[in-house]
Amino acid sequence: MLSGSLGRQLFFFVSGLTLLLLVLLGSILAPTLVQQVRDMDQQRFDSQFTHAQLMMSASAQLSKTIDRFVVEGQQPELNQLFASMRATLQQQEQQVLAGGLSRSQAIDSIVAMIEPLDHKIGNHFWVTQSDGRWIYHPHGQPSEVSDYHRREFSDFINKVKRQGEASASVPWNVHYLVDSKPLIARYSEVLDVIVGMDVDASLLPQSPKESYYTLKNTLEELLQSTRFGEYGQSFFILANLNALYSLPEIDLAPVLKNNHNPLTGNRYLDDFKRAARDGKPLAILWNHIHDPENFIYPATAHVFFEPSRSAYLVSVSYADDLNYQTNQVLMEIALALLVCLLIGVFGAWWLVRRVVSPIQQLSAYAERVGQGELSLRTPLQRNDEVGILAREFNKMVAQLASTIAGLDHQVQQRTAELDRQNQELSVSLNDKETLLREVHHRVKNNLSVIIGFIQLQQRRYKGKATEALLKDLRSRVYTIELIHNQLYQANNLSxxxxxxxxxxxxxxxxxxxxxxxxxxxxxxxxxxxxxxxxxxxxxxxxxxxxxxxxxxxxxxxxxxxxxxxxxxxxxxxxxxxxxxxxxxxxxxxxxxxxxxxxxxxxxxxxxxxxxxxxxxxxxxxxxxxxxxxxx
Known part of the structure; x- marks a missing residue:
């Protein structure tokens, strides 16, 4: 048995055990573990991220194929949805040709008709100049999300001008990575404008939304499969930030728009776009899944850009996640843990005899005190910290007994005071109920007097038309009088x-x-x-x-x-x-x-x-x- 105080004994024992474990892990396991984990995790990360890129591109291409099918297969439905606007445009052209309106007045009239419309979700009318410059759209300028969107919309505008009226599918202002936005538009030579409509494909009679939902669910499952380590994050970002596929408990949209990366001074969104353009990893300070509010953890972001949907795939990995274990590393750790276990068993046996047993005895006494045995005192007599704890325990029990006696006296006084207040409240409540009954009684009596007056008038006008009117009036007044009469007699006034x-x-x-x-x-x-x-x-x-x-x-x-x-x-x-x-x-x-x-x-x-x-x-x-x- 070691001599000296308990603190000194525990200090030497724990220090020696810790030193032994550090030497063992540092000399045998640490270098091999770090290198193997980093190599294997990097390979796993590269494989997951490459798979996510391929799935993202394939989903976007499949979505474009579905988009073309929507436009080609449901052209009659698009024509029907656009029929009213086509007729309006023709009416405005006729008025301009007849001299009743100027060109600008006709355009203003079309815009004024569109603005107050109750647009369905995803369906919007819009107007542009013949060169594609925007005149009006409920959501601003959806084609300005990216260069790809601008090119797609410009090609569509040129197609409309050549054909007079045309349909196409352009992925603008979308809400999902695999969303569809069929367009139909008509060119007016008289007004020199293009009037169009964008439609949510899911609202069409034969909507391919089940295909979209399948793709959407696949991509959301892909996010989970590409997360790296315990804390890693993966998410998709659309260029217009209409949708952000990320873990549901973390809202990253405000962070991407407003927060800056302390390592570069740029907005996170701008840094992610630059990383995708350069094809290089990006060093950032990011949050943890278990600490989503603080962006203080060093991390590395890999970003991939899919141009057909202007979407970014971002995968964030942390240095803390480099803890993946292989079978060989696990065997080495098992050997080290076995040695530590033997040392720990010996140390536990010693601690139980020297420290745990007295503490258990004190715990048993404390439990009995908690059950009300305030006269109980511990007999432990030692010159170390456990002895000091025992003496202070006895003092605390004595003080607790004195305090409880004082509290019991205060509770009795407070109980007597509350009983008195309850009696006063009961008297006050009875007075108010009596007053309310008196009010109902007086109202009933007044209405009874009115009914009596009406009865007197009935006798005066008996046999005349006025008697029927008085009889109706009497029954209507009685309806109210009866309520107050029954309330006066009821036990419950409500x-x-x-x-x-x-x-x-x-x-x-x-x-x-x-x-x-x-x-x-x-x-x-x-x-x-x-x-x-x-x-x-x-x-x-x-x-x-x-x-x-x-x-x-x-x-x-x-x-x-x-x-x-x-x-x-x-x-x-x-x-x-x-x-x-x-x-x-x-x-x-x-x-x-x-x-x-x-x-x-x-x-x-x-x-x-x-x-x-x-x-x-x-x-x-x-x-x-x-x-x-x-x-």
């Missing part, structure tokens, strides 16, 4: 039972109109609660429908049935159904512009935000209202 409210309302209206004994009504309510606003609105509608049926539907009948139903059609929608088997809505019973019908329509559309359906036939009048439930 909701009342819909079935009780509707039944009381029907009984009042029935008593008011006093129909023949052969007329019967039925009510079915399958909803447990409604908001007060919707309950009142439905009551007003029910009043209008029921009053109308009692006045007109059974004028020539002594028997009949009226049916009222409230049910759910979905989790968040309610169905209000009303029907009678009377004579139906006759032309001499008013029209749908009357007050009752106008009020029903207004309540359904403005208050309930629902849909109203009416069915008037020989079997009577049916109403169906479907509206969303309001919480």
């Amino acid at each position: 909701h009342i039972q819909p079935s009780g409210y509707y039944q009381a309302l029907i009984e009042e209206i029935w008593q008011l109109h006093a129909p023949p004994p052969g007329i019967h009504w039925s009510l079915t309510v399958d909803i447990e609660q409604q908001s007060l606003e919707q309950l009142l609105t439905c009551g007003q509608i029910l009043n209008e429908l029921l009053s109308n049926s009692l006045k007109y539907a059974f004028a020539q009948q002594t028997s009949g049935n009226i049916r009222v139903q409230f049910s759910r059609v979905s989790h968040a929608q309610i169905r209000f159904y009303f029907s009678d088997d009377g004579c139906g809505l006759q032309s001499d019973q008013g029209n749908q512009n009357g007050l009752g019908f106008t009020l029903i329509k207004h309540l359904v559309e403005s208050k309930l935000k629902g849909q109203l359906h009416q069915n008037n036939g020989e079997q009577g009048l049916n109403w169906e209202i479907i509206f969303p439930e309001k919480e």
Whole structure:
């Protein structure tokens, strides 16, 4: 057993073990490992990057073949999409030839017609001078992405001028590496302009989008297969930055546009373009997959440019990734680890006896203290750091017991204070509920007084047309009064039972109109609660429908049935159904512009935000209202 303090013993042991491992690894494994890993990783990287270049070029060429097929095979669809613009252009030419418009006015008229159009995704009308200079395009100047795009578009413009109208496929303003952008355009000699349209091939009836998706998925899988090492990155960049295929957790578009490479002072995007043009690796400071925010890690970028799509393939590798192991290197490391393991076993045995066992004993005491045995103290007595830890542990337990006693006293005081506050809040809540009930009671009483006045006027005008108006007014006021009456009597002031409210309302209206004994009504309510606003609105509608049926539907009948139903059609929608088997809505019973019908329509559309359906036939009048439930 080594003598001295625990710190000195651990220091000498760990230092000697570390020195032994460093000498062993440095003399036997380090030079061979570094050289073999670098050679093999470089070969693997070159092979992956070459494969990615070939796949990228092949995908672009296949995409161009699909593009030509789209234009040639779907020319009728392109002509149909362009038909309206062709007709507009011909109209403008006729007006210019007739002297009604100048050339510039006609061009301005075409542009003004195009600008407010609701363009579908990928479909845009545009106008250029006869030499290809842009007059208008919703996305600026899509042909100016690169020299290749400018040449392709210039050739297309010349083709249109020669043929008068032509179609082609130009990869401009694309959103994917394998995207297609069919063009159709017409040349106007009168206006000396070219008016065209670019179309997203995926929107055409016989779209080749499945082929594009296959190519797109292949390229995205290719990115994963070309990543070098644990932290390496691979991504595609389109020249117009419409699309950036990279790992989903890293957004590189803002970095490429705005950030600068500290090693060159240039924008990353400019450096990548230069590296592709020169065909040389580029030294950069880049981010890590596990640290995407900081661009501080030395790395090397290899860049390849595909001109047919103006796309760049970028592969970033790090010095930290030069850790690929071959079988030979693994065997050498295994031998070294075996030696280290034997030394480690001896060291672990010594540490367990000298350090770990006392710490485990302290841990057991700490666990018991955590379970509430605050009177427990450790008996360890040593003159090293473990002994100091044991003594401080005993002091800490004593202080903890004192602190908990003080906290218990504070908790009791705070609990008593919270109980007092809860009682005060309960008293305040009861006072407010009583006040609210009093408000409903006073409103109910005031409405009852108004209903009484209306009843007095009914007796005065009995047998006159005014009596019917007063009767309708009385039922409408009662609809509101009934809500406040039930709220005054309810236990819950925010909701009342819909079935009780509707039944009381029907009984009042029935008593008011006093129909023949052969007329019967039925009510079915399958909803447990409604908001007060919707309950009142439905009551007003029910009043209008029921009053109308009692006045007109059974004028020539002594028997009949009226049916009222409230049910759910979905989790968040309610169905209000009303029907009678009377004579139906006759032309001499008013029209749908009357007050009752106008009020029903207004309540359904403005208050309930629902849909109203009416069915008037020989079997009577049916109403169906479907509206969303309001919480």
